[in-house]
Amino acid sequence: MTNHSQGWSLVLPPTSFGNVMMIVFSICLAAAIIFLNVSVFISILMNKALSRENRFMYMLSTCLSDTCTGVSYYYVGVLDVEDRIDSPTSTHFIVPTFLGLSFIAILAAQADRYHAVASPFKYSQIMSRNRTLVVIFAYWVYAFLIVAVNNLVKAGIARQITVFGTTMGSSAQNAPGSRVV
Numbered sequence: 096m097t098n099h100s101q102g103w104s105l106v107l108p109p110t111s112f113g114n115v116m117m118i119v120f121s122i123c124l125a126a127a128i129i130f131l132n133v134s135v136f137i138s139i140l141m142n143k144a145l146s147r148e149n150r151f152m153y154m155l156s157t158c159l160s161d162t163c164t165g166v167s168y169y170y171v172g173v174l175d176v177e178d179r180i181d182s183p184t185s186t187h188f189i190v191p192t193f194l195g196l197s198f199i200a201i202l203a204a205q206a207d208r209y210h211a212v213a214s215p216f217k218y219s220q221i222m223s224r225n226r227t228l229v230v231i232f233a234y235w236v237y238a239f240l241i242v243a244v245n246n247l248v249k250a251g252i253a254r255q256i257t258v259f260g261t262t263m264g265s266s267a268q269n270a271p272g273s274r275v276v
Contacts, residue, residue: 104175121172128165132158149211149227153204156231160196167193187246192238199234 106121107114136158138145145151167190170176176186207227211218245253 106173106175118173122169125165125168125172128168129162132162132165136162147224149207149222149224150204152224152227152231153200153207156235157197157200157204160193160200164190164193164197188242192242196235196238199238200231203230203234 105118107117109115109118136155139151139155139158140146146155167186171186171190176190207222207230210222244256248256
């Protein structure tokens, strides 16, 4: 039941007990996501031993993106939202970007762990904390750069830029001489 004339409307009308329970569930789910991720985030920051390790930097990034996902779930899970450019309730692709950042953080953390296990001596020489933070910063900037492109230029140009970025990332990964250590 989409009602674009009002702009802000609930995703389900509170006309039945089931609909009210779904709205309450959405609010509780968002609160739980936020509470759990903020508590893990604070725990890692307060423990100096954890905050010095690279793998926990990726976990901090995941917690931050999941907290933002939980906050945005109040909007997406309770209100009638459509992620289209012409929609008055659009999230402008920011909400799915937080979820994508969680996936990218998990992928980067797994790649980091793989290299740490596969070649521990090279890993300790190559991957410093600063380099780990640069990797995390780079994927956050890249994700929101794509969001900015999608929101600031026409759809056709945004599609071309996104395809170009994806193609360049894939070709750099498959280029001769680039091998996984």
